[in-house]
Amino acid sequence: MRGRKILLVEDNSSDEALIKRVFSKANVKNEIVTVRDGEEVLEYLFCKGAYHGRNGDDVPRVVFLDLKLPKVDGLEVLKQIKANEKTSLVPVVILTSSREEGDVVEGFKRGANSYVVKPVDAADFNDCIQQLALYWMNLNEPCPLNFWGTEK
Amino acid sequence: MKKIQLNFRTKLGVIVGTMTVGLVLLIVANLVISSNVAWELRKIHNYYVPLIEVGPKLEIQFNGVMRGLQDAVAAHDEEALSATSKLNQTLIENLEKNAEIIYPGQPEKLQELKLALETNYSVAHDVSVRLLHNETGISVVNAMGEMQKVFSHSKNLLEKAILFDEEKLSKAFESVGSAQKTAEELELIISGVCLIIIIILSLWIGRGVLRSLYALTEGFKRFREGDFLTPIPIESDDELGEVAKNANLMSSKIRSLLAELKTTNKELESFSYSVAHDLRAPLRASIGFSNALLEDYSSILPDEAKKMLNQVIISSSKMGELINGLLSLSRITRNPMVVEEVNLSAVAKDVILTLQQGAPERKVLVHIEEGVMVRGDPRLLHVVLANLLGNAWKFTGKSDDAKIDFGKIREGDTDVYFVRDNGAGFDMRYVEKLFGTFQRLHPESEFEGTGIGLATVQRIILRHHGRIWARSEKNKGATFFFSLAVSEGAEV
Numbered sequence: 001m002r003g004r005k006i007l008l009v010e011d012n013s014s015d016e017a018l019i020k021r022v023f024s025k026a027n028v029k030n031e032i033v034t035v036r037d038g039e040e041v042l043e044y045l046f047c048k049g050a051y052h053g054r055n056g057d058d059v060p061r062v063v064f065l066d067l068k069l070p071k072v073d074g075l076e077v078l079k080q081i082k083a084n085e086k087t088s089l090v091p092v093v094i095l096t097s098s099r100e101e102g103d104v105v106e107g108f109k110r111g112a113n114s115y116v117v118k119p120v121d122a123a124d125f126n127d128c129i130q131q132l133a134l135y136w137m138n139l140n141e142p143c144p145l146n147f148w149g150t151e152k
Numbered sequence: 153m154k155k156i157q158l159n160f161r162t163k164l165g166v167i168v169g170t171m172t173v174g175l176v177l178l179i180v181a182n183l184v185i186s187s188n189v190a191w192e193l194r195k196i197h198n199y200y201v202p203l204i205e206v207g208p209k210l211e212i213q214f215n216g217v218m219r220g221l222q223d224a225v226a227a228h229d230e231e232a233l234s235a236t237s238k239l240n241q242t243l244i245e246n247l248e249k250n251a252e253i254i255y256p257g258q259p260e261k262l263q264e265l266k267l268a269l270e271t272n273y274s275v276a277h278d279v280s281v282r283l284l285h286n287e288t289g290i291s292v293v294n295a296m297g298e299m300q301k302v303f304s305h306s307k308n309l310l311e312k313a314i315l316f317d318e319e320k321l322s323k324a325f326e327s328v329g330s331a332q333k334t335a336e337e338l339e340l341i342i343s344g345v346c347l348i349i350i351i352i353l354s355l356w357i358g359r360g361v362l363r364s365l366y367a368l369t370e371g372f373k374r375f376r377e378g379d380f381l382t383p384i385p386i387e388s389d390d391e392l393g394e395v396a397k398n399a400n401l402m403s404s405k406i407r408s409l410l411a412e413l414k415t416t417n418k419e420l421e422s423f424s425y426s427v428a429h430d431l432r433a434p435l436r437a438s439i440g441f442s443n444a445l446l447e448d449y450s451s452i453l454p455d456e457a458k459k460m461l462n463q464v465i466i467s468s469s470k471m472g473e474l475i476n477g478l479l480s481l482s483r484i485t486r487n488p489m490v491v492e493e494v495n496l497s498a499v500a501k502d503v504i505l506t507l508q509q510g511a512p513e514r515k516v517l518v519h520i521e522e523g524v525m526v527r528g529d530p531r532l533l534h535v536v537l538a539n540l541l542g543n544a545w546k547f548t549g550k551s552d553d554a555k556i557d558f559g560k561i562r563e564g565d566t567d568v569y570f571v572r573d574n575g576a577g578f579d580m581r582y583v584e585k586l587f588g589t590f591q592r593l594h595p596e597s598e599f600e601g602t603g604i605g606l607a608t609v610q611r612i613i614l615r616h617h618g619r620i621w622a623r624s625e626k627n628k629g630a631t632f633f634f635s636l637a638v639s640e641g642a643e644v
Contacts, residue, residue, distance in 0.1 A: 014437030021444060068430075097432045100421075120432050120472040122439030122465070 004061035004142070008034045009041050009077070010095075011069055015118070019064070022129040028137050030061065038072025041065075042080055045087050059090055059145065062136045065112075067096040067103055075106055082111035089143045093136065159390040163357045167350055174346030178339055185335030192328040200321055202253040207314030210250070213243040214310055217273060218303070221280045233280055240273040254313045265309045272306035275299045364392035371399060380407040417486060424482045431475050439468045477604030480535075481589070484611055489529040491638055496524040496533065496569060500558045503538050507545045516548060521559035524569065526636050532612045539605040540571040540632050546599055547575035547630065555629075566635050574629035578622075586622055609634075 006028070010016045016034055023032060035041050041063075043049035047056045063081065067074035074094065081087045091113040096103070099117045107115050116132065119125045217239045224233035244266060247254070255261045279299045282292055364387040371384030383400040386393050442461040445453065453461075500520045508514070526533070541556065548554035557572040578586070578593045585591040587610040592603040613620040617637040624630035 012433050012437070014440065015433060018437065018440040018444070118432070118436065120436060120476070121469060122436055122443050125436055125440060126443070 003030045004145075005058065006030050006032045006137075007041070007044070007060035007063045008032050009036075009038075009063065009065045009069065009074070010034060011036045011066060015066075018122075018125065019129050022126055023133050026130050026133040026137075028133050030137065033060070037070035038074065038077045040071075041069075041077050042072065045081065046084065056086065057145070059087060061090075061142050062140075063090055063092045064095045064132070065092050067094060067098055067107070075103070075110060078107065078110045078112060091136065091140065091142070093132065095132070160357070160361075163353065163390075167353050167357075170346055170349045170353070174342060174349075177342045177346075181335065181338050181342060185331060185338070188331050189328055189335070192324065192331060196321065196324045196328075199253070199256065200324075202250065203314065206246075206250045206253050210243065210246060210254075210310065210314055213239065213246060214269070214307070217243055218276065221276050225280045225283045228284060230284065233277070233284060236277070237273075240269070244269060261313075265306075265313055268302075268306035268309045272302045275302045360388045360390065361392065363387045364390070364396065368392065368396055368399070371396065375399070375403055375406075380404070380410065420482065420486065424479055424486075432472065435468045435472050435475075439465050442468075474602050474604070477602045477608075478589075481604055481608050481611065484532060484535065484608055485615070489532065489615060489638075491527055491529060494526050494528050494530045494533050496526055496537065497522050497558070499530070499534050499537050500524075500541060503534070503541045504545075504556070506538075507542065511545075514545075514549070514554070516545065516554040516556055519555075519557045519559075524558075524560045526567075526569070528616050528636050528638050529612075532615065536609050536612050536634070537571070539609045543605065543632075544571055544573035544575065544630075546601070547577070547594075548573050549575070549599070551575060563635075566637070568633050568635050570631055570633045572629065572631040577624040577626050577628050577630045579626050580624060583622060583624075587620065 006023075008016065008019060010019065020032055020034075033044065035044050040050070044051045044054070045059075047054045065074050065078060069077065074096070078092055078094070081090065081092055088111075092111070093114040093116060094103075094107045094112045095116050095118060097118050104115050116128065119128050217236055220232065220236035220239055224230075224236060247262070247266060247269065251259070251262045255265070275295075276299050279292070279295050282295065367385050367387050371382075374380075374382055380403045383403065384396040386396050386400075442464045446458060446461055450458075497520055504518050504520070508516075537558075541558065544556045548556065551574065553574070555572075555574045557570070559570060561568050561570065576594065576599070582593050585593065587606050589604060589607040591607070592601060594601075610620055613634050613636070618635045620632065620634040622630060622632045
């Protein structure tokens with residue numbers, strides 16, 4: 001049983017590879033779905049465009065969201081996730097390089113569940129991702145699907 | 153109705169003009185009236201004064217003629233009788249001489265009086281002669297009756313002619329008085345009208361000035377508070393209106409400059425955002441993958457390769473630090489200043505404490521002057537002292553009797569703060585480069601650093617309208633001086 005998927009929104013393939021490496025080292029078995037721009041996130045979540053026909057009830061357990069994304073920017077994506085009934089209870093963890101105060105404030109205003117600045121130092125980065133994997137995949141109790149995701 | 157718009161020069165001109173015209177009118181009226189009064193008075197003088205003299209004289213002469221006739225008859229004196237003719241002649245002559253006094257411009261009346269007097273005399277003379285010759289009878293009685301009639305007629309005329317007419321005189325004086333009264337009234341009216349015009353004009357001008365000044369005051373207050381969107385209303389077309397117009401032009405210029413500045417700042421912000429995001433990610437990748445190689449393939453990598461990978465990691469980390477420095481530098485320039493009272497001595501102590509905790513093995517003799525108070529942004533001033541004291545700490549790292557001083561001196565009328573050390577110092581030939589971004593005066597192998605610290609410090613001092621400079625001698629330590637001149641509400 002691999003459990004619900006993890007949605008990783010990351011346009012940087014290096015970061016994607018590094019994050020996936022840490023997750024796999026941390027023994028996270030859940031499938032990590034990677035999308036590379038803002039539009040794709042929305043299409044994936046709301047089963048549109050390239051993801052037409054995807055089962056919309058298959059909501060991710062957690063979304064790791066980069067802010068600076070091609071096409072639709074991260075804060076806009078966040079807003080739409082939180083505005084949609086089906087996805088509003090998915091925890092969204094902003095994982096970004098920006099520690100700009102404006103981004104932090106705006107992120108929380110729009111309902112982010114956590115705001116994590118990617119450490120510059122690679123070792124710190126590894127630690128950070130490892131802790132995220134531990135916390136969000138082991139400690140954090142997700143909201144049961146049948147209470148919201150399946151409800152019409 | 154079109155509002156009349158005049159400038160102050162014109163308005164003042166109107167006031168001065170009104171005053172001048174009023175004054176001239178007053179003078180002219182005064183002249184006209186006083187000459188009128190004088191003329192009336194002269195008339196009175198010319199008419200009544202001689203009459204007072206001449207009247208009684210004529211009456212006496214007239215009576216003299218009649219008495220002469222009576223006396224001559226009583227004395228039966230023919231000679232005296234004929235002498236009266238001369239008296240009457242004198243009377244007539246006197247009458248003619250004073251004709252202009254008695255009957256000014258009335259020759260027919262004079263003729264009437266003359267005739268009456270002559271008739272009177274001839275009749276009286278005739279009767280006197282008959283009486284003198286002792287004539288009696290009804291004809292004499294008739295003649296005497298005729299004489300009585302003629303006498304009363306002539307006497308009546310004479311009395312009337314020389315009558316001192318009080319009513320006329322008082323009327324004349326009355327006319328003088330009324331002329332004077334008219335003059336006073338006229339003067340009152342003229343000065344009143346002028347006064348009213350002047351008051352109305354002054355009020356008009358005053359109101360305009362007050363309105364314009366009020367609008368200007370309010371407008372400038374708004375400008376001071378940073379509201380450049382609301383222009384000053386143009387209350388008038390005069391000089392103050394011109395001031396308001398120019399102030400509005402200035403404010404719109406400031407507004408466009410501010411908008412430009414905002415755009416520039418926005419661009420800068422997005423630039424630093426890009427720096428933060430885009431420059432860090434590749435660094436993390438190169439370090440991350442180097443680490444991953446070292447971890448995952450440690451067993452098959454030769455030592456030389458591992459060394460090289462470590463170099464990659466060190467260089468990349470270094471670049472990360474540089475990026476952080478640049479970001480903090482740009483943040484310092486961008487964020488608004490919060491100006492308050494700051495105890496620099498306390499900040500310095502705090503910084504030294506942190507430095508000492510970071511290197512507990514070091515023995516540094518630190519002296520911090522007590523109670524150095526300044527006005528400035530506490531966060532930024534902390535950055536200043538952290539950098540200056542940090543540098544002092546760093547560059548005394550190789551000496552055994554390290555000394556660091558912080559204090560205040562007075563230079564002219566400015567307070568100057570200083571951080572002094574007895575460390576490595578620097579070559580004064582390169583003092584110009586000291587505050588430049590990425591400028592370093594020591595090799596990194598000797599003293600580590602990014603070359604951003606002093607550039608940051610200088611930016612902060614400049615934002616506080618202050619100055620920073622340094623003095624040093626190689627291997628004898630360095631002293632950094634700075635002044636602050638931030639005023640209330642000042643924002644850079």
